[in-house]
Amino acid sequence: MAHLPHLVTDLGLILGAAGIMTLLFKKLKQPLVLGYIIAGILVGPHIALFPSIIEIENINIWAEIGVIFLLFSLGLEFSFKKLVKVGGASSIMALVEVVVMLLLGYLAGKLMGWSTMDSIFLGGILSISSTTIIIRAFDELGVKSQRFAGLVFGVLIVEDLVAILLMVLLSTLAVSQQFAGSEMLAAVLKLAFFLIVWFLAGIFLIPTFLKRASKLMNDETLLIVSIALCLLMVILAAQVGFSPALGAFIMGSILAETTKAEKIEHLITSVKDLFGAIFFVSVGILIDPAMIVTYAGPIAIITVVTLVGKFLSIAGGGLIAGQGLKTSIQSGMSVSQIGEFSFIIATLGLTLNVTSDFLYPVAVAVSAITTFTTPYMIRFSEPLYRSVEAVLPARWIASLNEYSSGAQTINTTSDWKLVLRSYAINLVVYSVIIIAIVLLSAQYLNPFISETFMNGNMGDLVTTAITLVSMAPFLWALAVHHPQEEAQGRIWANRNYRSLIIVLEFARIVIAILYIGFLLHQFFSVQVAILVGLVIIALMGVFSKRIQSFYIKIENRFMSNLNERERSEARKLHHTLTPWNVHLTSFEVPATSVVVGRTLVELQIREKFGVNVAVIERGERTLMAPTRHERVLPNDKVYIFGTDEQIASFKEFIEAEATRTSDDELEKEEIKLQGLMVSSDSVLLHKTIRQSGVREKTKGLIVGIEKNGQRILNPDSELVFEEGDLLWIVGSPWRIKQLEATKGKEHV
Known part of the structure; x- marks a missing residue:
């Protein structure tokens, strides 16, 4: 009988156990990651009921390959442009959470008598939430379209980047065995330097290479080339002194800017799933169930710290960013778990021989518990908000709402x-x-x-x-x-x-x-x-x-490569929607355009120019087939469908600047969301929005009205103002105050 290498035997055990657990956990509708970890525990050396892995060292190599492909795939979904588009609110929330959880993790470790290095790594493990688990939970609960979900996705993007930075800093700290501010600063600057170099060189060279070689590439060739590029960047990152996972992430994010991104992501999915399964099974193999029983107390403490600390830090960050009480609580309840990056950071501590053996299984146990609690916490976030709102004093609620409204300030760029x-x-x-x-x-x-x-x-x-x-x-x-x-x-x-x-x-x-x-x-x-x-x-x-x-x-080559993916998508849309002598094009609405602040029905674009507004892009939102009451705002990207002549005529119209009425308007003004109460002697009393002249007097737009305890968003122009109505106006604060000061002067 021919000798079968242990590597093949071990790989067969891993994939066999993973396959069985995949079917079981699919049936139970539980995250597959937990199934893989349990499969690893069953075929690991600590349980004798099933055949066990023989050469764990070889499995560690497969696991490292799994980390590389996990990070490469994450980079393909990441894209530097996504980071740029992440709002300030998500960034504030993510940074508050990371700082708070790093501190809480360190303090929890020290209070339990752990070493300094174990406590520091525990803080890193607890600071990053699980992208995979959250996205799956959002899908199952049907909340992806809600406002807080968009904020959470932004938080996850920032966290992924912070996790990469944490891996570099923790590696530096592990090597030096002391917290040296100069070494940490040098590590951060070194990381920033190489990130910029790799990104600029990658965007300049790789899209051009893929474009020129596209005729020679079928699916097989593209898969091989993309994996080769990934591994070359892994080698380069290791040569420079960074982790291989960082190189994989960087190459993925570079390829995410190319026209081949979706194709590569599709081709690499099977490879990522295979090696990802091996990685998570290897996580389970390294767990000693007896150690989990021994450290049940610390596991319970860390679980509570994770659930409470992440909720409070994200909710607090949301309130600081002016996102309102409800959105902040929902966001905080959504990210109260740890996952993939936590395993990678725990593995890093073991690889560098700077953390104790118990930290790894403790982290996995906490991840398993918080994974199970995630759907329930998301589901109970709204009831929790209602309970908190009922308990808080009305004055506090009013202050939070006022702060949230004031945070929605649009500052003109000087x-x-x-x-x-x-x-x-x-x-x-x-x-x-x-x-x-x-x-x-x-x-x-x-x-x-x-x-x-x-x-x-x-x-x-x-x-x-x-x-x-x-x-x-x-x-x-x-x-x-x-x-x-x-x-x-x-x-x-x-x-x-x-x-x-x-x-x-x-x-x-x-x-x-x-x-x-x-x-x-x-x-x-x-x-x-x-x-x-x-x-x-x-x-x-x-x-x-x-x-x-x-x-x-x-510069032209770089910008062409950077924007090629968007142009390609626009061309696809163009070819899809142009069966006649018409085409789809887009315009960005200048802040000074005559169309700003007016609804589509007021503009009568179809009647005047013969074109149709197909789509409006507003930041990260995409308004498909906007209604006639949709208002056009500054910097909106408007997609127009029409002939060349119609579009040229509309272009002149949209680029025309609004008529200025005084020299004062030549200066750029601060724009804020400001409230105005309709009193008994108000000039606005018993007038409709159209009759009131608010637009002309304040150079602003009424975006909402609180009437008889009800909130009306984007009110109809025929709505009549009554005493006690609270108007929310986006406009110049001093002009709004000037209108408020005219009480009684014009009222008859």
Whole structure:
């Protein structure tokens, strides 16, 4: 009989047990992750009822591959653009939760007498919620369309990124065995540096490669190429000193910006499911049931800390972010569990030999308990809100509602904000690129040229020349390029600010010169570096137009690759909806457009221009087939269906600015949601919204009315104001107060 390797036997046991548990847990309608963990416990070395795994070391290798594919798949769903679109509220809630749970986990560990490292890792384990479990629970309970669900999804996206950062920080802490602020800061800066380099290089190179090779790729080839790219980034991350999982996550997030993202995600699903199952079974294999019994007390304590701490931190973060009591409580009740990343962080502690053996099974036990409680907590979130609302004093409820309304402030973007933000982004991005080019040149290019072609000063000169040519476009962009030229021109028109603009421009040039010196100092003495630097600056001035042209090509390629996925989706939509001589196109509504604040029925777009409004995109919301009463708001993306002539006519209309009535309106105003009470002597009393002239007097929009204890959102223009009505107006605060001050003057 031929000898069968233990690896094959062990893999057969793992997948056999996982398959049986999958069927059982599907029948019980429970999360499959728990089934995999229980399967691992049954085939692990601690239970003799079933055949046991022989070589656990080999299984650990399979498990590490499972982590890589889990993180790669998560990166494909992540997308850096999703992070950019995550609202400030979700970010605040996620950061509050992570900080609170890190602190609570550490304190709980110390109070139970655990070591400092065990307590720190416990805080990391408790700080990240389970994306898989929450999404499954939302699907089963049918709450994905509710407002709090969108906030929770944003929280999960931020948490995933924080988890990656935590893995880097915990690894650094485990190696140094002490909390050194300088080392932690260095680790964070190193992570940020490589994230920017990998993302910029990846977006510039990989979409272009996939596009040009698309004719040669079938499903099999695309699967192999995507896995190869993933593993190459894993190798690169390991070489730089980061975890392999980080490299997989980064490559997934880069591929998420390409037109092949959905296809790759579909192809990789089976591979991810296979190795993911092996990973979660391996989690169970490492659990000693006797240890869970021994540590039943700490498990119960940590479970309570998780459930209560996550609820209070997320709910508190929601209140701080102005999301209202109901939404905050629902969000807090939804994320009270730990999951995949918690296992990965626990595995990291074991791999680095810095945590005790009991921490891993304790974390898994807490995850299992909180997974079972998740659906019930989501289901009871609304009853809990009603109970809390009934207990809280009316004054507190009113204060919370007022704070929540005040938090919905829309601030107009000033020219200074645009210019300073563009300067900051330019400085960070181009500095990272230039430093990366210099370091690559010093570490790899110079040794290669010296060993292969020429050494000594001649080799240094050739290296410097090649590096400068590579740096030149980015040096020009750092020192000269104006991404917000119009805004800067408007600031320059004000003589009071010209000196500040000159200082900013001078600072950019000085920083560019310092980077040239940084390069030259790698190969030459200070005196030679200064002399050569002056010559280089002069040459860059001579060839400025060519350098500019080359940079513009690089920028256009990058932006084309970055936005190719959206353009591809728009083209698909275009081809789907254009059977006649018409097509679908989109316009972003300028803040000064005449259409802002008006309903579709008021605008009469179909009657005047012959086009149809098919879709309105508003932030993360997509309004399909908007009703005639839908109002158009600033920065809405409106999709229009019509002929070229009709669309051109509509384009002129939507881009026309609203007529200004006074010089004061030339200045940008603060816009807030503000309440106005209709009193017995109010100028608004017994008038309809249309008759009241609120729009003209406040340059604002009535978005809601509280009438007789009822809240009316987007009220009809024929609604009549009565005494005691509370109007909610989005507009200029001083204009609204001015209207309020006219009480009795116009009332008859």
